[in-house]
Amino acid sequence: MKKTTSCYKERMATFRQAAKEAGVKLTPQRLEIYRQVLASDNHPSADEIHTRIQRKLPMISLDTVYRTLWLLADLGLINTVNPREESIRFDAKLEEHHHFRCETCGKIIDFESAELTQLPLPPVLADFGQTLSVQIEVRGICIACQKTPSSKV
Amino acid sequence: MKKTTSCYKERMATFRQAAKEAGVKLTPQRLEIYRQVLASDNHPSADEIHTRIQRKLPMISLDTVYRTLWLLADLGLINTVNPREESIRFDAKLEEHHHFRCETCGKIIDFESAELTQLPLPPVLADFGQTLSVQIEVRGICIACQKTPSSKV
DNA sequence: GTTTTTGCAAAGAATTTGCAGCTTT
DNA sequence: AAAGCTGCAAATTCTTTGCAAAAAC
Numbered sequence: 001m002k003k004t005t006s007c008y009k010e011r012m013a014t015f016r017q018a019a020k021e022a023g024v025k026l027t028p029q030r031l032e033i034y035r036q037v038l039a040s041d042n043h044p045s046a047d048e049i050h051t052r053i054q055r056k057l058p059m060i061s062l063d064t065v066y067r068t069l070w071l072l073a074d075l076g077l078i079n080t081v082n083p084r085e086e087s088i089r090f091d092a093k094l095e096e097h098h099h100f101r102c103e104t105c106g107k108i109i110d111f112e113s114a115e116l117t118q119l120p121l122p123p124v125l126a127d128f129g130q131t132l133s134v135q136i137e138v139r140g141i142c143i144a145c146q147k148t149p150s151s152k153v
Numbered sequence: 154m155k156k157t158t159s160c161y162k163e164r165m166a167t168f169r170q171a172a173k174e175a176g177v178k179l180t181p182q183r184l185e186i187y188r189q190v191l192a193s194d195n196h197p198s199a200d201e202i203h204t205r206i207q208r209k210l211p212m213i214s215l216d217t218v219y220r221t222l223w224l225l226a227d228l229g230l231i232n233t234v235n236p237r238e239e240s241i242r243f244d245a246k247l248e249e250h251h252h253f254r255c256e257t258c259g260k261i262i263d264f265e266s267a268e269l270t271q272l273p274l275p276p277v278l279a280d281f282g283q284t285l286s287v288q289i290e291v292r293g294i295c296i297a298c299q300k301t302p303s304s305k306v
Numbered sequence: 307g308t309t310t311t312t313g314c315a316a317a318g319a320a321t322t323t324g325c326a327g328c329t330t331t
Numbered sequence: 332a333a334a335g336c337t338g339c340a341a342a343t344t345c346t347t348t349g350c351a352a353a354a355a356c
Contacts, residue, residue: 011245025330025335043242043261046321061338066321069243081242081252081261082235087345089196089234090222092164099234100281108196108234113275121291122266128253129295136289138274142282178310178355199346214313219346240320 008038011077018075029060033068034077043081083139096133102142109142161191164230171228182213186221187230196234236292249286255295262295 015034019026036049044052050065072078083101093110096117100109116136125131168187172179189202197205203218225231236254246263249270253262269289278284 023335027330027336029337037243037245040245043244045240045242047240049243059338062320063322063339064337067336073243076247077245079244079247081244082238084241085235085238087198087200088237089198090190090202090226091196091232091234092190092193092230094229094232100278100284102282103285109281110194111275111277111281116272116275119269119272119289122264122269124264125253125291125293127296128262128264129255129293129299131253131291131293132256133292134289135292136272136287138278138284139286139288140282140284143280146282176310180311180355182312212313215345216314216347217312220311 008035011038015072015075015077018077022075024071024075029057029064030068030071032056032060033065034072037069037072037078096135098136098138100138100140100142102145103139104141104145107142107144161188164191168225168228168230171230175228177224177228182210182217183221183224185209185213186218187225190222190225190231249288251289251291253291253293253295255298256292257294257298260295260297 012031012035015031016026018024019030032053033049036052037044040049040052046062046065046069049069050060050062053060053065069078073080083103083106086106089108095112097110097112098116100111101107102109113136117134119134121131121134165184165188168184169179171177172183177183185206186202189205190197193202193205199215199218199222202222203213203215206213206218222231226233236256236259242261248265250263250265251269253264254260255262266289270287272287274284274287
């Protein structure tokens with residue numbers, strides 16, 4: 001059983017607390033959306049949350065779900081599975097390699113590392129399925145953004 | 154200098170070869186798009202490729218760029234930076250953790266590993282910027298898809 | 307010559323936004 | 332009562348598709 005998503009009551013309390021501190025109102029929609037994300041173990045999309053919630057809140061709109069999910073992310077209560085990508089990006093590099101991603105400007109820099117590519121993977125992976133490749137993403141702040149914090153590349 | 158993207162002539166020859174084998178026609182648009190991806194080291198989007206190419210082919214349309222990029226990917230000549238994600242997915246799990254992604258059905262399973270989280274990162278990363286977190290994505294085929302190859306979750 | 311490909315324009319899909327009325331504090 | 336939220340509908344953005352003309356083999 002998952003540690004985080006199972007201590008439901010604590011996290012609901014944390015939400016109430018964070019909302020108060022941020023001057024954000026507690027509405028039934030927000031409570032139910034957060035509850036539903038906590039109850040999900042499959043990385044749901046906004047649409048999936050919206051569908052699942054309609055049993056309890058039939059009138060809720062999809063845009064409220066989006067607004068709330070981003071609010072929860074801003075409050076640090078949930079994450080997105082991958083960083084937001086405005087569009088599909090292509091790459092001519094075919095060799096197995098890894099990425100450094102700047103969280104400020106979105107720039108992605110390739111790097112290679114034989115040691116990282118041949119990592120000893122945890123045995124639990126065998127239960128999930130067959131492994132084909134391993135990719136490491138290092139996230140941080142690139143040199144350029146450290147100098148000029150608001151720059152966009 | 155990058156190994157792959159610098160041996161330009163060989164890769165253009167590979168493209169001509171692969172196109173012939175696949176019964177795909179070599180058009181100026183396709184040659185120029187592939188050339189431009191090879192010449193790019195910043196993981197360009199379709200729109201960026203389109204813009205850069207307009208100097209040489211002013212009439213080229215964005216949809217041709219999209220069609221060609223996917224064709225090149227199908228031929229195994231280029232990759233996308235991240236697997237195609239139909240929509241944003243959210244996650245209540247806040248602890249640093251890693252993902253197994255099924256390339257067939259898209260399912261993402263979380264896993265944790267203290268060793269992987271504390272990897273010795275290659276020194277070159279210091280040149281890129283400040284590291285904040287490390288995430289590993291293992292790609293493969295999940296158990297369910299091994300049994301029923303066409304299933305979608 | 308046949309078949310594929312292109313460019314255009316329009317369709318689709320996911321996400322965001324403006325606004326008037328309603329809820330929370 | 333005041334401020335912030337919601338739902339609606341429309342707008343945006345990215346990507347895909349149908350089709351007739353054009354190009355490649």
